Amino acid sequence: xxxxxxxxxxxxxxxxxxxxxxxxxxxxxxxxxxxxxxxxxxxxxxxxxxxxxxxxxxxxxxxxxxxxxxxxxxxxxxxxxxxxxxxxxxxxxxxxxxxxxxxxxxxxxxxxxxxxx
Amino acid sequence: xxxxxxxxxxxxxxxxxxxxxxxxxxxxxxxxxxxxxxxxxxxxxxxxxxxxxxxxxxxxxxxxxxxxxxxxxxxxxxxxxxxxxxxxxxxxxxxxxxxxxxxxxxxxxxxxxxxx
Numbered sequence: 001x002x003x004x005x006x007x008x009x010x011x012x013x014x015x016x017x018x019x020x021x022x023x024x025x026x027x028x029x030x031x032x033x034x035x036x037x038x039x040x041x042x043x044x045x046x047x048x049x050x051x052x053x054x055x056x057x058x059x060x061x062x063x064x065x066x067x068x069x070x071x072x073x074x075x076x077x078x079x080x081x082x083x084x085x086x087x088x089x090x091x092x093x094x095x096x097x098x099x100x101x102x103x104x105x106x107x108x109x110x111x112x113x114x115x116x117x
Numbered sequence: 118x119x120x121x122x123x124x125x126x127x128x129x130x131x132x133x134x135x136x137x138x139x140x141x142x143x144x145x146x147x148x149x150x151x152x153x154x155x156x157x158x159x160x161x162x163x164x165x166x167x168x169x170x171x172x173x174x175x176x177x178x179x180x181x182x183x184x185x186x187x188x189x190x191x192x193x194x195x196x197x198x199x200x201x202x203x204x205x206x207x208x209x210x211x212x213x214x215x216x217x218x219x220x221x222x223x224x225x226x227x228x229x230x231x232x233x
Contacts, residue, residue: 046221105161107161108160109160
């Protein structure tokens with residue numbers, strides 16, 4: 001079984017400050033990890049993914065995440081927040097369950113990021 | 118990039134009505150499509166996995182006779198909510214993947230279903 005825990009349902013930062021959104025996962029097999037962003041009334045957009053290559057993954061809009069196996073973490077960071085980063089962020093894990101369950105995602109509860117001027 | 122289209126984007130209907138939602142991959146062949154449900158202020162929960170040409174695999178607690186899924190081609194999957202009730206009101210989101218390990222799922226924008 002796989003699960004994802006996002007610590008903090010709401011995170012608030014000032015514009016220009018560091019963004020840190022926390023994600024811990026549980027998986028019985030090597031995981032594939034994803035971060036998605038959801039703007040109001042829109043679908044999910046992929047920010048970045050970890051697929052067992054480099055542990056530091058760079059994504060779109062200046063975001064990056066580091067896979068730490070020893071900590072079972074995949075925290076999302078951005079050095080300098082922008083007003084346009086305000087959205088809800090979801091961490092997700094996928095494992096190869098084989099057969100017809102190939103690649104299904106388990107999502108965390110989501111973290112709403114607010115950026116203050 | 119890969120595009121997934123859902124139709125309709127918004128549905129309002131009376132209790133007891135059946136509603137069909139379409140999910141199309143516009144520029145790639147999707148061997149697998151997934152259907153998720155997102156209640157307000159909650160995360161996405163997987164409802165079922167749909168593979169082209171075979172029966173859908175439903176997650177525990179999801180009624181297969183209420184949520185009918187058909188994946189007749191590599192570019193189209195449909196979800197029919199039969200005899201919908203107010204508690205079925207939710208955002209229904211489909212995703213499509215080429216099926217290779219580690220390939221991200223491409224998301225539709227969702228269908229917001231409101232049952233009166």
